[in-house]
Amino acid sequence: MSSYIITIGTLLVIQAIAVCGLNVIVGYAGQISLGHAAFFGIGAYAAALLSTKAGLSFWMALPLVMGISALIGLLLGLPSIRVREDFLAITTIGINFIIEALFRYVQFFGGALGIGGIPRIVLFDVRLKGMAFFYLCALFLILVLLVCYWLTKSWASLACYAIREEESAASTLGISPVRFKLLAFVLGTSMAGLAGSLYAHYMQFISPSDFSFPMSIAFLSMLVLGGMGTLWGPVVGTLILGILPELFRPLVDYRMLFYTLLLLLVIRFQPSGLLGEESTARRLLATVLRGRLSR
Amino acid sequence: MGSIYALVTLGLALVYGIMRILHVAHAAVYTIGAYIGLLIFQLTGSLLAAFVVAALGCAGVGVLIERFVYYPLMKYPPFVPLIGSIAVMLSIEEICRLIAGPYILAFPAKLPFPDIQISGLQISSTLLAVYSITAGVLLLLWFITSRTELGLAMRATSQDISIAGAMGINSHFIVSITFVIGSAIAAIAGILVGIYYNQVYPTMGAVPAYKTLALIVVGGLGSVPGAVIASLLLGTAETLLIGYANIPLPRDALAFIAMIGVLMWRSEGLLGSSR
Amino acid sequence: MTESRPILTVKGLSKTFGGLKAVDGVDFEVFPGEILGILGPNGAGKTVLFNLISGIYPPTSGQILFRDQRLDSLAPHQIALSGIGRTFQIVKPFGSLTVLQNVLAACGITRYNHLSKVWRPWGAKAEIQKAREILEKVGLIDLADRKAGLLPLGNLRRLEIARAMVVGQAILLLDESFSGLRHEEIAQIETLIRKIRDDGRTVILIEHNMRVTMGLCSRIVVLDHGRKIAEGPPESIQQDEKVIEAYLGRKGMGHAA
Numbered sequence: 001m002s003s004y005i006i007t008i009g010t011l012l013v014i015q016a017i018a019v020c021g022l023n024v025i026v027g028y029a030g031q032i033s034l035g036h037a038a039f040f041g042i043g044a045y046a047a048a049l050l051s052t053k054a055g056l057s058f059w060m061a062l063p064l065v066m067g068i069s070a071l072i073g074l075l076l077g078l079p080s081i082r083v084r085e086d087f088l089a090i091t092t093i094g095i096n097f098i099i100e101a102l103f104r105y106v107q108f109f110g111g112a113l114g115i116g117g118i119p120r121i122v123l124f125d126v127r128l129k130g131m132a133f134f135y136l137c138a139l140f141l142i143l144v145l146l147v148c149y150w151l152t153k154s155w156a157s158l159a160c161y162a163i164r165e166e167e168s169a170a171s172t173l174g175i176s177p178v179r180f181k182l183l184a185f186v187l188g189t190s191m192a193g194l195a196g197s198l199y200a201h202y203m204q205f206i207s208p209s210d211f212s213f214p215m216s217i218a219f220l221s222m223l224v225l226g227g228m229g230t231l232w233g234p235v236v237g238t239l240i241l242g243i244l245p246e247l248f249r250p251l252v253d254y255r256m257l258f259y260t261l262l263l264l265l266v267i268r269f270q271p272s273g274l275l276g277e278e279s280t281a282r283r284l285l286a287t288v289l290r291g292r293l294s295r
Numbered sequence: 296m297g298s299i300y301a302l303v304t305l306g307l308a309l310v311y312g313i314m315r316i317l318h319v320a321h322a323a324v325y326t327i328g329a330y331i332g333l334l335i336f337q338l339t340g341s342l343l344a345a346f347v348v349a350a351l352g353c354a355g356v357g358v359l360i361e362r363f364v365y366y367p368l369m370k371y372p373p374f375v376p377l378i379g380s381i382a383v384m385l386s387i388e389e390i391c392r393l394i395a396g397p398y399i400l401a402f403p404a405k406l407p408f409p410d411i412q413i414s415g416l417q418i419s420s421t422l423l424a425v426y427s428i429t430a431g432v433l434l435l436l437w438f439i440t441s442r443t444e445l446g447l448a449m450r451a452t453s454q455d456i457s458i459a460g461a462m463g464i465n466s467h468f469i470v471s472i473t474f475v476i477g478s479a480i481a482a483i484a485g486i487l488v489g490i491y492y493n494q495v496y497p498t499m500g501a502v503p504a505y506k507t508l509a510l511i512v513v514g515g516l517g518s519v520p521g522a523v524i525a526s527l528l529l530g531t532a533e534t535l536l537i538g539y540a541n542i543p544l545p546r547d548a549l550a551f552i553a554m555i556g557v558l559m560w561r562s563e564g565l566l567g568s569s570r
Numbered sequence: 571m572t573e574s575r576p577i578l579t580v581k582g583l584s585k586t587f588g589g590l591k592a593v594d595g596v597d598f599e600v601f602p603g604e605i606l607g608i609l610g611p612n613g614a615g616k617t618v619l620f621n622l623i624s625g626i627y628p629p630t631s632g633q634i635l636f637r638d639q640r641l642d643s644l645a646p647h648q649i650a651l652s653g654i655g656r657t658f659q660i661v662k663p664f665g666s667l668t669v670l671q672n673v674l675a676a677c678g679i680t681r682y683n684h685l686s687k688v689w690r691p692w693g694a695k696a697e698i699q700k701a702r703e704i705l706e707k708v709g710l711i712d713l714a715d716r717k718a719g720l721l722p723l724g725n726l727r728r729l730e731i732a733r734a735m736v737v738g739q740a741i742l743l744l745d746e747s748f749s750g751l752r753h754e755e756i757a758q759i760e761t762l763i764r765k766i767r768d769d770g771r772t773v774i775l776i777e778h779n780m781r782v783t784m785g786l787c788s789r790i791v792v793l794d795h796g797r798k799i800a801e802g803p804p805e806s807i808q809q810d811e812k813v814i815e816a817y818l819g820r821k822g823m824g825h826a827a
């Protein structure tokens with residue numbers, strides 16, 4: 001398999017992990033986060049710093065990276081979630097801008113030049129790259145999906161869905177909205193942190209502009225396209241939005257416009273995404289399957 | 296600069312007040328205003344024509360956005376139209392880039408205001424124009440909302456859209472009118488900024504887009520005077536900070552930090568009301 | 571047959587919104603095992619009263635006591651944990667969940683506050699059985715797997731009551747649960763409420779339907795403009811002059827069924 005495809009594939013898998021995290025926040029708990037890239041960045045920078053400055057291996061640093069992402073998610077989430085719904089969108093945008101600014105202007109994070117020389121991940125004394133690294137990322141994605149699946153079967157998910165649908169009714173059932181929104185937020189940000197860590201070790205060089213607001217929009221687009229609140233939605237959405245630009249290479253100038261128009265069309269006509277409940281894709285699939293089965 | 300923010304934020308606050316939608320695409324309308332203004336100015340040499348045509352054009356764009364994107368999405372949770380708004384804004388940015396090129400275009404116009412000096416402070420004609428036009432627009436808006444029937448209808452609809460409907464107000468019409476007014480103001484702001492900095496470029500909307508969001512939050516969502524005050528405050532703060540640029544954070548982040556600070560202190564913003 | 575100690579006490583309760591006094595110095599007691607009705611013309615402050623008791627609004631002044639425990643500073647979910655459940659005047663089903671899942675969500679009340687328990691899966695037979703039993707009681711068992719968002723109003727009102735029944739082991743607050751129902755449905759719900767009372771629980775209901783209220787309630791409290799204007803058994807309320815005046819003097823009268 002050409003190394004080009006492997007590169008694209010690896011990036012897609014890493015992004016899908018981040019989008020799964022966003023799905024927990026937006027899809028399961030119904031909270032809007034337009035700053036997800038910030039936590040992707042926090043994970044990446046944490047991994048970069050722990051491996052370059054503290055000499056920790058990826059594996060040793062991983063719990064720390066996820067812990068830091070979760071902790072910062074908790075700290076930033078707490079004031080954000082107490083505000084009204086409309087404010088949350090703006091607050092998360094603000095978080096993105098502020099965190100990116102911190103990365104860019106505070107010397108500890110390498111400033112505008114970022115951090116380089118991040119080592120590859122070592123497993124059983126083998127420096128993983130190419131196909132091997134892809135498999136590792138895919139493994140993490142499967143783990144994340146399993147966690148999400150198990151989550152949807154838990155009581156916690158019932159609470160989150162209740163909050164998503166009717167928050168005041170949920171509170172009369174003993175569900176503390178703040179607690180569960182925060183829970184979803186922290187879970188989502190720690191997944192983003194994991195993805196960020198993989199990203200850092202993959203690119204071996206990160207800079208603040210990798211984690212700016214447009215990246216948050218990209219994540220959200222992937223989620224919306226695939227279907228918020230579904231299990232495979234994040235993967236499908238990431239795949240499509242990742243592969244399309246490669247297909248449209250010749251029209252590279254119109255790529256961005258195509259993206260944004262696609263996002264507009266999807267959100268306007270099919271807000272629940274491709275895999276969403278009443279989506280055309282699902283209905284088509286159901287009709288096809290029914291046709292097959294009745295033969 | 297604060298008054299420019301005020302102009303742009305004004306339209307945004309109006310729209311939010313009436314539809315509870317964060318109209319991020321407002322910044323794109325502002326950009327279109329600048330481009331149309333520049334085009335008309337280049338064709339006719341008349342600034343007045345530029346303002347008028349741009350205002351009309353943007354009013355049209357604003358209504359189109361409202362009718363095709365926001366209104367149909369009203370029944371969904373609020374982040375759905377928000378995403379739509381972001382998509383619209385980015386699309387318009389791209390369209391401007393593809394049509395007019397990514398370069399910065401110059402807007403060498405001179406507004407028919409004098410350069411004046413007040414106690415040693417030089418105020419260029421453009422700056423004076425900005426202040427006066429902002430003041431004029433605010434006055435006009437105040438007049439419309441508090442003295443006319445239209446204004447009454449607008450205020451009723453923004454309070455409660457269903458009750459307003461029951462009282463015989465065609466709420467959709469009022470919503471569209473709000474967009475017309477807000478977008479026209481955005482067009483004026485766009486032209487003024489274009490002239491002031493002598494720059495018109497596709498991503499010029501990005502700067503005010505998110506800052507103005509922070510501003511309407513700080514001012515209190517739904518409160519137009521609050522938004523104006525917040526804008527003026529931010530403009531002043533930014534100017535002061537440029538002088539003492541020791542703080543390692545850019546101006547954009549500043550708006551958001553202020554916003555988060557205000558929210559933590561008073562969760563409805565400066566002049567907002569809890570709903 | 572009532573115990574002497576009240577299960578719920580409202581003392582000097584007031585709530586002001588802006589300049590408007592929605593609830594103004596209301597006092598009353600509710601005794602265990604009774605069905606108390608809250609009547610009053612539109613805008614009298616009845617739903618605001620419920621919102622105060624269930625913790626959605628903090629009171630401007632006054633106290634709410636559940637047995638001996640103060641409720642007025644608690645958050646809604648904490649009040650639910652005390653065993654007080656409520657329905658909403660405008661139904662709030664969890665639309666994309668099934669009817670069964672809606673009730674299950676209520677059953678989770680014993681787990682939501684324990685970080686260890688909340689991760690367990692909700693599919694266990696015993697839990698599903700319990701939820702199905704509740705659905706049987708309200709007559710929704712045939713619709714258990716239907717998406718709640720697709721149900722007509724009558725069924726949604728029953729779903730609200732089902733959820734409130736799970737939570738309200740001590741007190742149920744029913745806000746206009748009969749609105750928009752057909753005759754047969756009204757009779758079914760009346761029977762259901764009596765059964766709930768016979769189970770030893772206390773019910774407080776807000777209702778516009780006079781016949782139902784007079785028939786079900788052992789005592790009635792009447793509000794007007796946020797103030798309590800009358801309190802007593804149905805017979806005395808029906809003849810109370812202030813009550814009659816409050817209803818006749820307004821356009822928004824309760825309708826006799």
